[in-house]
Amino acid sequence: MQRQIPLILCLIFGIFMIVQFFVPHPYSQRAYEVVLRWVRIISIFALVLGVGSLVLYHSNKIKRKVSGWGFSIVTLVSAIITTLVGLLGVNWLDGKLVFFKGIGKSSVLQIFFQNIFVPVNSTMFAMLAFYMASAAYRAFRARTKEATLLLIAAFFVMLGMVPIGSAISPRLPEFAEWILSVPNLAAKRGILFGIALGGIATSLKIILGIERGWLGGGK
Amino acid sequence: MRVFEALAKIDRKIIFLILAVVIIVPLIKPIGLISKASTRAKAVFDAVESIPPGKPLMISIDFDPGSMPELYPMLLAILRHAFARDVKVIVLGLWLTGMGLGEQALTTVASEYSKKYGVDYVFLGWRSGVLPVVLGMGEDIKKTFPTDYYGTPLESLAMMSNIRNYRDIPFFISLSAGDPGMNTWIAYAQARYGLKMGAGTTAVSAADAYPYLQTGQLTGLLGGMKGAAEYEFLVKERGYSKEISQATQAMDSQSLAHLLILILIVLGNIGYLFIRKQTKKLGGAR
Numbered sequence: 001m002q003r004q005i006p007l008i009l010c011l012i013f014g015i016f017m018i019v020q021f022f023v024p025h026p027y028s029q030r031a032y033e034v035v036l037r038w039v040r041i042i043s044i045f046a047l048v049l050g051v052g053s054l055v056l057y058h059s060n061k062i063k064r065k066v067s068g069w070g071f072s073i074v075t076l077v078s079a080i081i082t083t084l085v086g087l088l089g090v091n092w093l094d095g096k097l098v099f100f101k102g103i104g105k106s107s108v109l110q111i112f113f114q115n116i117f118v119p120v121n122s123t124m125f126a127m128l129a130f131y132m133a134s135a136a137y138r139a140f141r142a143r144t145k146e147a148t149l150l151l152i153a154a155f156f157v158m159l160g161m162v163p164i165g166s167a168i169s170p171r172l173p174e175f176a177e178w179i180l181s182v183p184n185l186a187a188k189r190g191i192l193f194g195i196a197l198g199g200i201a202t203s204l205k206i207i208l209g210i211e212r213g214w215l216g217g218g219k
Numbered sequence: 220m221r222v223f224e225a226l227a228k229i230d231r232k233i234i235f236l237i238l239a240v241v242i243i244v245p246l247i248k249p250i251g252l253i254s255k256a257s258t259r260a261k262a263v264f265d266a267v268e269s270i271p272p273g274k275p276l277m278i279s280i281d282f283d284p285g286s287m288p289e290l291y292p293m294l295l296a297i298l299r300h301a302f303a304r305d306v307k308v309i310v311l312g313l314w315l316t317g318m319g320l321g322e323q324a325l326t327t328v329a330s331e332y333s334k335k336y337g338v339d340y341v342f343l344g345w346r347s348g349v350l351p352v353v354l355g356m357g358e359d360i361k362k363t364f365p366t367d368y369y370g371t372p373l374e375s376l377a378m379m380s381n382i383r384n385y386r387d388i389p390f391f392i393s394l395s396a397g398d399p400g401m402n403t404w405i406a407y408a409q410a411r412y413g414l415k416m417g418a419g420t421t422a423v424s425a426a427d428a429y430p431y432l433q434t435g436q437l438t439g440l441l442g443g444m445k446g447a448a449e450y451e452f453l454v455k456e457r458g459y460s461k462e463i464s465q466a467t468q469a470m471d472s473q474s475l476a477h478l479l480i481l482i483l484i485v486l487g488n489i490g491y492l493f494i495r496k497q498t499k500k501l502g503g504a505r
Contacts, residue, residue, distance in 0.1 A: 029358075032358070033358050033359075033362075036351055036354055036355050036358065037355075037362070039348065039350070039351040040346075040348055040351040040352075040355060040363070043347055043348030043351055044347050044348070046347070046348070047347045102369045102370060103322075103368070103369065104322065104369055105322065105326050109319075110319055110322055110323075113319030114319060114323065117284060117316070117319065118284040118287070118319070118320075121283060121284040121285050121316070122284045122285065122287055122288075124285065125284075125285035125286070129238070129242075129476070130234075130235045130238055130239075133234055133235075133238050133476070133479070133480050133483070134231040134234045134235065136480050136483070136484060137229065137234060137480070137483040137484060137487050138487070140484045140487070140488070141487065141488060141491045142488050142491070142492065143491075151484070151488070154484075155481060155484070158477045158480065158481055159477065159478075159481060161422065161442070161443070161445055161477070162252075162445060162470065162473055162474040162477045162478075163252035163253060163254050163445075163448075163470055163474050164252055164474035164475070164477070164478055165474075166255070167252060173257075177257075180425075180426055180429055181429060181433075184426050184429060185429045185430055185433060188426065188427065188429060188430050189430050192430055
C-alpha cells in the first residue's frame with residue numbers, strides 16, 4: 001500500500017496534466033491552477049528537507065570529528081547567523097543595529113552578501129580563468145583529426161568573439177558566428193531532440209509505473 | 220630541439236603570471252577596443268526599445284556573483300535603458316544567491332533616474348520551487364508572489380495593479396548562468412504562454428541559445444561580456460546613460476586574455492608537432 005498509493009497518484013496526475021495541456025476549457029484551467037498551488041506547497045518541503053539534511057550531515061561530522069570537521073562548524077554557524085539576521089530583519093542604521101526593518105539596502109543580510117559572499121564567490125570563479133588558460137594550453141593539442149578540427153573551431157570562435165578579432169579582420173566575427181549558427185546549431189539541435197525524446201520516454205515510464213526509482217528504497 | 224620541448228611544456232606558474240599581467244594592465248590603462256553591436260544584441264535592445272513607456276519589462280536574475288563580471292553589467296545596462304525610457308521594471312530571480320545583486324542593481328540605477336519603488340519598479344525576489352514559479356506566473360503573478368522581496372503585499376503596489384500574468388508583460392529577459400535559467404523560461408513560459416523573451420548568458424553557455432534564436436523563441440541574445448559591452452554601446456549611443464561601462468572596460472582584458480590563450484595553444488602545438496616528428500624520425504631510424 002505504501003508504494004501503491006504514490007504510484008496511483010503519479011498515474012492519475014501524470015495523465016491529467018498531459019490531457020489538461022490540450023484542453024483550454026475554464027474548468028481545466030482552474031484545475032491546473034489548483035495543481036500548481038499544490039506543487040508550490042509541496043516544493044517548500046524540499047527546502048525543509050534540504051536544511052534538515054545539511055544540519056544533520058554537518059552535526060554528524062562534528063560529533064565524529066571527521067577530517068575537515070572545523071569547516072562544518074563554519075558552515076553551521078554561518079547558516080544560523082545568516083538565517084537569524086534575515087528572519088529578525090537586522091539593519092545597520094545610523095551606526096546602530098535595529099531589528100525588524102526588513103532585508104533592504106541597509107540590512108545586515110545585504111551587507112554580508114556584498115562584503116562576504118560576493119568577493120568569496122567571485123574569487124573562486126576568477127581563479128577558474130587561470131586554470132582554464134593552463135588547461136587549454138595543455139589539452140588543445142592536434143593529436144587526432146577530430147582534435148585538430150576542435151582546435152581550429154575554438155581558435156576562430158575565441159578570436160571572433162572579442163573586439164580584437166574584428167580589429168584583426170572584420171571577417172573573423174562573421175566566421176565565428178557562422179560556426180555557432182550552422183555546425184554548432186545542427187549538433188545542438190540533435191542533442192536537444194535526443195534529450196527531449198529521452199525525457200518523454202522516461203516520463204512515460206514514471207507515469208506508467210515502469211520506472212520506480214523515485215520511490216526510493218531499492219527494489 | 221630544446222626550444223620546442225620548452226614550448227610544449229611551459230610551466231603553469233609562468234602562464235598564470237602572464238595571464239594576470241594581461242588581465243590587470245588593460246584594467247588600469249584601457250586600450251579602448253570598441254565592441255560594436257551584433258544583430259543578436261541589437262534585437263534585445265530593439266525589443267526593450269519597443270516597449271511603450273509605462274508598460275513593464277520583466278527581468279529574471281538567474282545567476283550569482285560567480286558570473287557577475289559577465290551578467291551584472293547586462294543587468295545595469297538594461298535597467299538604465301528601461302528607466303531612461305520610463306519603462307516599468309519587474310525583477311525576480313530563480314537563483315536565491317543572485318537576489319542580493321538584484322537589490323544592489325535596482326538601488327544603484329533607480330537612484331540615478333529618480334525612480335520610485337512600487338511605482339516605477341518592483342523587486343519580486345525569489346520563491347522556492349522553480350517550475351511552480353515559472354508556470355504559476357503564467358496564470359497569476361500575485362498568487363505566485365503574494366509579497367515582494369521586502370514582504371510588501373503586491374496588491375498594495377500601484378505598479379502591479381494592471382499586471383496579472385505574462386499577457387501583461389511585453390518583453391522578458393532572462394540573465395542566465397545555467398540551470399534554472401534561460402532554458403527553463405523557454406520551455407515553460409515561452410512555449411506554454413508565448414512570452415516574448417530575450418536572454419543574456421555567460422559566454423560559455425551562449426552556444427546553447429542558438430537553436431532557440433533560429434526558431435524565434437528567443438528574440439535576441441547577449442552573449443557573455445561581449446554581449447554586455449554591446450548593450451552598453453547601444454545605451455550610450457542613444458544617449459540613455461553616461462555612466463561608466465563596466466563590460467566595455469573589461470573587454471580589453473578579455474580580448475588580450477583570449478589572444479594570449481590562443482598564442483599559448485599555437486606555441487604548444489608547434490612544440491608538440493615538432494617533438495612528434497622527431498620521435499617518429501628516431502623510431503624510423505631504429
